[in-house]
Amino acid sequence: MTTTVTIGLLHPGEMGSAVGAAARAGGARVLWSAEGRGRSTHERAAAAGLEDAGPLAALVARSDVVVSVCPPHAALAVALAVAREGFRGTFVDGNAVSPATAREIAGTVEKQGATFVDGGIIGLPPTRRGTTRLYLSGAEAPRIAALFAQGPLEAIALEGGPGAASALKMAYAAYTKGHAALLLAIRALATAESVDQALLAEWRLSQPELSGRSEDAARGTARKAWRFVGEMEEIAATFTGAGLPGGFHEAAAEVYRRLAHYKDTPGAPPVAEVARAIATRPPAR
Amino acid sequence: MTTTVTIGLLHPGEMGSAVGAAARAGGARVLWSAEGRGRSTHERAAAAGLEDAGPLAALVARSDVVVSVCPPHAALAVALAVAREGFRGTFVDGNAVSPATAREIAGTVEKQGATFVDGGIIGLPPTRRGTTRLYLSGAEAPRIAALFAQGPLEAIALEGGPGAASALKMAYAAYTKGHAALLLAIRALATAESVDQALLAEWRLSQPELSGRSEDAARGTARKAWRFVGEMEEIAATFTGAGLPGGFHEAAAEVYRRLAHYKDTPGAPPVAEVARAIATRPPAR
Numbered sequence: 001m002t003t004t005v006t007i008g009l010l011h012p013g014e015m016g017s018a019v020g021a022a023a024r025a026g027g028a029r030v031l032w033s034a035e036g037r038g039r040s041t042h043e044r045a046a047a048a049g050l051e052d053a054g055p056l057a058a059l060v061a062r063s064d065v066v067v068s069v070c071p072p073h074a075a076l077a078v079a080l081a082v083a084r085e086g087f088r089g090t091f092v093d094g095n096a097v098s099p100a101t102a103r104e105i106a107g108t109v110e111k112q113g114a115t116f117v118d119g120g121i122i123g124l125p126p127t128r129r130g131t132t133r134l135y136l137s138g139a140e141a142p143r144i145a146a147l148f149a150q151g152p153l154e155a156i157a158l159e160g161g162p163g164a165a166s167a168l169k170m171a172y173a174a175y176t177k178g179h180a181a182l183l184l185a186i187r188a189l190a191t192a193e194s195v196d197q198a199l200l201a202e203w204r205l206s207q208p209e210l211s212g213r214s215e216d217a218a219r220g221t222a223r224k225a226w227r228f229v230g231e232m233e234e235i236a237a238t239f240t241g242a243g244l245p246g247g248f249h250e251a252a253a254e255v256y257r258r259l260a261h262y263k264d265t266p267g268a269p270p271v272a273e274v275a276r277a278i279a280t281r282p283p284a285r
Numbered sequence: 286m287t288t289t290v291t292i293g294l295l296h297p298g299e300m301g302s303a304v305g306a307a308a309r310a311g312g313a314r315v316l317w318s319a320e321g322r323g324r325s326t327h328e329r330a331a332a333a334g335l336e337d338a339g340p341l342a343a344l345v346a347r348s349d350v351v352v353s354v355c356p357p358h359a360a361l362a363v364a365l366a367v368a369r370e371g372f373r374g375t376f377v378d379g380n381a382v383s384p385a386t387a388r389e390i391a392g393t394v395e396k397q398g399a400t401f402v403d404g405g406i407i408g409l410p411p412t413r414r415g416t417t418r419l420y421l422s423g424a425e426a427p428r429i430a431a432l433f434a435q436g437p438l439e440a441i442a443l444e445g446g447p448g449a450a451s452a453l454k455m456a457y458a459a460y461t462k463g464h465a466a467l468l469l470a471i472r473a474l475a476t477a478e479s480v481d482q483a484l485l486a487e488w489r490l491s492q493p494e495l496s497g498r499s500e501d502a503a504r505g506t507a508r509k510a511w512r513f514v515g516e517m518e519e520i521a522a523t524f525t526g527a528g529l530p531g532g533f534h535e536a537a538a539e540v541y542r543r544l545a546h547y548k549d550t551p552g553a554p555p556v557a558e559v560a561r562a563i564a565t566r567p568p569a570r
Contacts, residue, residue: 099478122487122491123491133487133490135483135487158480158483159479160479160480163478164478164479164480164483167474167475167478167479167480168475168478168480168483168484168487170474171471171474171475171478171480171484172484172487172488174467174470174471174474175467175468175471175492175495176492178467178471179464179467181533182459182460182463182464182467182533183460185459185524185529185530185533186456186459186460186463188527188529189452189455189456189459189523189524189527189529190452190453190456192527192528192529193384193448193449193452193453193456193523193527194444194445194449194452195443195445195449195452195453195456198420198443198449198453199453199456199457202407202418202420202453202457203457205418206407206408207460207461210460238474238478239470239474239536242473242474242477242478242564243477243564244470244473244474244477244563244564245470245535245536245539245540246532246536247531247532247533247534247535247536247539248466248467248470248532248533248536248537249532250530250532251524251530251531251532251533251536252533254530254532255530278529279527279528279529
C-alpha cells in the first residue's frame with residue numbers, strides 16, 4: 001500500500017505552477033488556494049492539474065507538506081499566514097531569500113510545530129528534466145527530494161542545515177542577476193557620459209562578447225526587474241551577513257528599481273532605451 | 286625642418302615606460318626624473334631609452350609635453366607637483382581617474398598656464414600595435430595623438446571635452462575589474478556559507494565558464510589588487526557623479542582591499558585561497 005502525499009502549493013505563479021506539476025508527476029496530490037487570486041493564476045493552476053482547496057485554512061488542514069514559491073519580499077508573510085493556521089506538517093520555503101530570512105521563516109513555522117525545509121530553485125520553470133534544480137537542506141530534505149524523483153524538476157538534498165539551500169541560490173543569482181545589472185549600469189554610465197559609442201567600439205576590439213551580452217541583459221531582465229529588487233536586497237543581506245560587502249547587489253537592486261516600470265509592457269525594450277531609463281530615472285524608493 | 290618634441294614622462298612604471306618607449310618610436314625625445322625612484326624604475330627607464338632629466342624642475346623646464354602615468358590615487362599629486370614647477374606646456378593625464386578628478390587635475394595645471402589633455406589607457410603595456418589604446422580628449426587631443434602615429438601604442442582622439450577619455454576608461458574598467466571582483470566575492474560568499482562545492486557543481490551544469498573565470502580572476506588580480514583599490518573608488522565616484530549607484534565598485538574596492546597583502550608575493554594564489562582571504566580578512570581601512 002502506498003500513501004499519497006498531499007502538497008499545498010503557495011502560489012501557482014509561473015514557477016509555482018511548474019513546481020506543482022512536477023510534484024504531481026512524482027505522484028503527489030497538489031492543492032492550491034484560489035482565494036483572492038487572479039484569472040491568470042486560475043488558468044495556470046488548472047493547466048498544471050492543481051486542485052483548489054478553497055481558503056488557506058482548508059489547504060493547510062489537508063496538506064502534509066506546504067511548498068512556498070513566491071517573490072522574495074512575500075516569503076515571510078506566506079510562512080506567517082500558514083503558521084497562523086496551525087500548520088504542523090513540513091514547510092518548504094523555495095524562495096530566493098537570504099539564509100537569515102530562511103532561518104526567520106524556519107522559526108516562524110517551527111513555533112507552530114511544523115518542520116522546516118530550506119529550498120532554492122535554480123533554472124527556469126521546468127518543462128523537462130535537466131533544466132532546473134530544486135536544492136533542499138535541513139533534516140527532512142531527502143524526504144522532500146524523493147517526492148520529485150519523477151517529473152521535470154530535479155530535487156537535490158544538500159549537506160548542511162537550513163540555510164544551505166538559500167545560500168546556494170543567493171550565490172548563484174548573485175552572479176546571473178548581478179552581472180546583468182552591472183552590464184546595464186555600465187551602459188547607463190557610458191550613455192550619461194556620452195561615450196557609449198566609444199565604449200562599444202573598444203568592446204568590439206577587446207571584449208567582443210560584451211555588446212551582445214548587454215543587449216541580452218536588457219531583453220532578459222527589464223520586464224522582470226520589479227521582482228528582482230527584493231531578490232537583490234536578499235543577496236546584499238546575504239553578503240553583509242557573511243561579513244562581505246553588500247554593495248554589488250545594493251547597486252543591482254537600484255538598477256532594477258529604475259526598470260520596475262517595464263512590468264507588463266509588451267515586447268522587450270532595446271538596451272539603449274534601458275540604459276537611458278537607468279541613467280535618467282530617479283530612484284523609486 | 287622637423288622639430289623634435291620633448292616629453293616628460295611621470296613615471297616609468299610598467300605602463301609608463303611602455304608609453305615612453307611608444308612616444309620615442311613616434312620620434313619624440315622622452316625624459317624622466319630619477320629623483321627618489323627605485324632600481325627597477327631605473328632599469329625600466331633605461332630599457333625604454335628614456336633620458337634622466339634629474340630633478341622634476343629640470344624635467345618640467347625642458348618638456349613641451351608632460352605625460353602622467355601613475356596609480357590613480359597619486360594622479361592629483363603628480364599634477365600638483367608639475368604645476369608648482371610652473372609648467373606651461375601640455376599636460377596629459379593618462380590615469381584611471383573619474384571625469385571629476387580629471388577636471389580637478391585640469392584646473393590644477395591650467396591655473397599655471399598649461400593646457401590639459403585628458404587620457405585613458407586601455408590594454409596591457411604595449412609591445413606591438415593593436416593591443417593597447419591611449420584615448421585622449423580635449424582641444425589638443427589630436428596633436429597629442431599624432432605623437433604616437435608610429436610605434437606600439439595606438440592613440441585615439443575622442444569627441445567631447447576633457448573628461449570623455451576618463452569616462453571611457455572608467456566604463457571599461459568598471460566591467461573588467463568589477464566583474465572579476467564580483468566573481469571573487471561570490472566564491473568568498475559560497476566559501477563562507479560552506480556551499481562552494483555545490484555552487485561549482487551547479488555552475489558545471491548551467492554556467493560552465495564561470496569556474497574557470499573565477500580562477501582567472503584570482504590569478505589575474507590578487508597581486509595587483511593593492512593598486513586596483515583607488516581605481517575602484519574612482520569608478521564608484523564616476524557612477525555616483527552621473528547619478529548612478531556606486532555600490533558595485535565600492536564593493537569591488539573592498540574586495541581588492543582585502544587582497545592588498547598579495548602585493549609582491551611570488552606566484553599567483555589559487556582561487557580557493559583568495560576566496561578564503563576575502564571571506565576572513567577584516568577590512569584594512
